[in-house]
Amino acid sequence: MRSSVDVQDLAQETYLRLLRSRDLSDVRKPLAYLLQVASHVALEWGNRQARNAALGVVEAKDLIDEQLPELELDAGLTQQRIEQTLAACSPTMRAVLLLRLRDQRSCQEIANDLGISMRTVQRHLENGYARLRMAIEG
Template sequence: MSSASIDRLQVSRLFLTHRDEIVNFLMLKVRCPDAAQDLSQETYLRLLRKDTLQHTDNLTGYLFRTAERLAIDFLRYDQRVTSKHDELNEELVCPNIQPEALLILRQQCELLLDAIASLPAQCRHVLLLRKIDEMSYAAIAMKLGISEKTVQRHLVKAMLHCHRRLAAPVPA
């Protein structure tokens, strides 16, 4: 295959002759009239930028092949952009705590703190060492100088007390 130079007049005639065919061809590929028009113009510009072509015996085929490659590039780009911008899903829930839920959470925290504060000192101490400091029963028993069984009893007593206080109806 030999290279041959093409002149602007030849490209202009080629484009004018096949313009509607190229637009229709691109329309079938990209399914958007505006994009098809833009891509047909880009096809023309690509040919104008070439000084020489290797396939001067079939310029029409070269024109359509250029248009097809531009359409493929356009569709790839469009697919990447579309996949990055998901459609707005109306069923999505805001990940932030809503004001009503925050108010309820604050009230529950206050009830829990009041329940813990109203525990006998030894029960409160065992509960805090276990739940806050995450100490084992043995470590709590050693620290407080009591048996592990007593630690378990204090913990059960504290947990039941807190549970009852949280389950009780809130006075208005």
């Protein structure tokens, strides 16, 4: 892990997956089950990091780490701009953006979840990213 934030994110994702589990009453060894879920979360995270590195993708949190002092000054204003921008988006665009950015869903998964085409997902992401970029830059 590059930072304690990554560890906290993985712990939170593990917790959320446990919450989403239908019935844990059949689990005979809770600690082993927890470690197995955490292992899967960490493996997926590592695969995503490797894939992003291979594609040259720069994640938002990497940009934030590099510019942390400057961003701390106007974090509240930036958050407000982002929320206003998301509120102004169409419901579909907002759903696409949240599924991609918050839930780390692939374009194909988003298309399947929302019942729209991959091209529509990509178009919403392109337009949504442009709107968010403008909101962040002020």
